[in-house]
Amino acid sequence: MLARVISGVIAAAVLIVVLCCDVWVIGICAAVLSVWCLLEAFGVFSYHKNPAFLFVGLVACAASPFLSRWDFSQMTGLLFLSLIVLAGVMVAVPQKVNVTDVARVMFLSLMIPVSLNLLVQIRSVFEFGIFYIWLPFIGAFMSDIGAFFVGRSVGGPKLCEALSPKKTISGSIGGLIGSVVGFFLYSLVLKFGFQISVSPIWFYGLALLCSVTGQLGDLTMSALKRQANVKDFGNVMPGHGGMLDRLDSVIFAGPMVYIFIVTFGLQIMRY
Numbered sequence: 001m002l003a004r005v006i007s008g009v010i011a012a013a014v015l016i017v018v019l020c021c022d023v024w025v026i027g028i029c030a031a032v033l034s035v036w037c038l039l040e041a042f043g044v045f046s047y048h049k050n051p052a053f054l055f056v057g058l059v060a061c062a063a064s065p066f067l068s069r070w071d072f073s074q075m076t077g078l079l080f081l082s083l084i085v086l087a088g089v090m091v092a093v094p095q096k097v098n099v100t101d102v103a104r105v106m107f108l109s110l111m112i113p114v115s116l117n118l119l120v121q122i123r124s125v126f127e128f129g130i131f132y133i134w135l136p137f138i139g140a141f142m143s144d145i146g147a148f149f150v151g152r153s154v155g156g157p158k159l160c161e162a163l164s165p166k167k168t169i170s171g172s173i174g175g176l177i178g179s180v181v182g183f184f185l186y187s188l189v190l191k192f193g194f195q196i197s198v199s200p201i202w203f204y205g206l207a208l209l210c211s212v213t214g215q216l217g218d219l220t221m222s223a224l225k226r227q228a229n230v231k232d233f234g235n236v237m238p239g240h241g242g243m244l245d246r247l248d249s250v251i252f253a254g255p256m257v258y259i260f261i262v263t264f265g266l267q268i269m270r271y
Contacts, residue, residue, distance in 0.1 A: 004239025011237060011246065012141075019133055023124045026133070027065060030120050034061040034113035037233075037244040037251075041108045044228035047101070052089040056082045057109045064113035065120065082106060104224070112244075115251040118258045126261060128268055131190060136257045138182040139210025140217075140249035146178020147171040147215070163222040172215060179211035180204055190268070199267030206260050210253040217252030221245070 018029050038057045042048040047057075060082065086102045123133040151171025159167040183204060190196040221244065225231065234242020260266075 007237045007239055011240075015137065019137070023120065026123055027120045030116040031061065031065060031113075033243065033247065034064065034116045037112050037116075037242075037247060038108060040233040040242045040244045041112070041224065042105075044225065044230045044233060045101075045104065047105060050089070050097070052085055053101075053105050056085055056105060060109040061113040064117040082109060112251060115254050116247075119250075119254045122254070122258050122261070128196075128266075131194070131196065131268070132257065132261060132266070134186065135183070135206065136210060136250055136253040138186050139179045139207055139257070140214035140253040142182030143175035143179040143211035143214045144218075144249060146181070146211075147175035150174025150177070160219055160222075163219050163226060167219075175215055176208055176211045179207045179214075183207035194270075196268055196270055202264055202266050203268075206257065206266065209256050209260060213252040213256040214249030217249045220252070221248040 018026060035058070038061060039048055042053065042057060047053040083106070086097075086105060090097045090099070090102055119133065119136065122136075123129045126132055147167070148171070151166070151168045151174060154168070154170035154174070156168050156170045158165065159169050159172050183206070187198050187203060190198060221233075225233065232241030233244040236242055237246055240246045
């Protein structure tokens with residue numbers, strides 16, 4: 001527990017420093033994390049040993065920073081190229097590569113780098129992006145904290161025992177509460193530190209969505225780890241596992257924040 005807290009505090013300090021930097025620094029960090037997380041995920045399935053799989057993953061990481069404003073024409077081209085390469089591999093060595101492998105590689109190669117790139121887009125393309133960029137991290141991490149402590153304290157029926165035996169329904173509810181509390185505290189920072197007001201309906205609605213999608217991301221990665229018969233994707237963070245273990249919820253919450261802002265806005269303003 002102590003190791004988990006210490007590594008979490010260090011990671012939070014590094015995150016705060018990075019998010020306070022210029023957008024190009026955030027972009028570089030997102031690119032590095034994309035490759036790092038992808039290699040962790042590929043590693044548990046030994047996909048990093050397949051040159052075609054590695055090519056598709058690294059191309060996706062390299063191309064994602066250039067996918068501006070969620071450009072579907074660019075994404076379609078990248079998707080089609082990846083499918084052609086993977087289909088060719090499956091046809092060439094059907095005894096070693098099957099449809100499940102192709103689906104995993106496609107999912108990981110698109111979900112991880114594109115999601116992390118959208119965090120950069122949140123920071124760079126929106127008027128209040130310097131404030132928006134914090135939302136997926138606050139929502140996801142406060143949801144994790146709320147779920148952890150409420151789940152351990154209350155217990156009760158399991159949420160999804162087949163994928164994550166320790167997760168409970170009470171913990172999931174605690175995650176929703178934790179995300180809302182995190183957004184509330186951040187709204188106070190915006191109000192008293194930057195004279196920015198928020199629309200409560202949209203703001204706390206997004207907090208709930210961040211928690212839901214973050215929990216979905218956590219369970220999705222748990223499913224992949226179950227398939228690979230591993231507990232964690234790595235051990236870079238004591239008590240947390242690998243980098244992907246720590247960022248799985250953010251990888252799902254980030255796109256939700258982007259889509260929400262594009263679709264509804266957050267109705268925030270200076271006063």
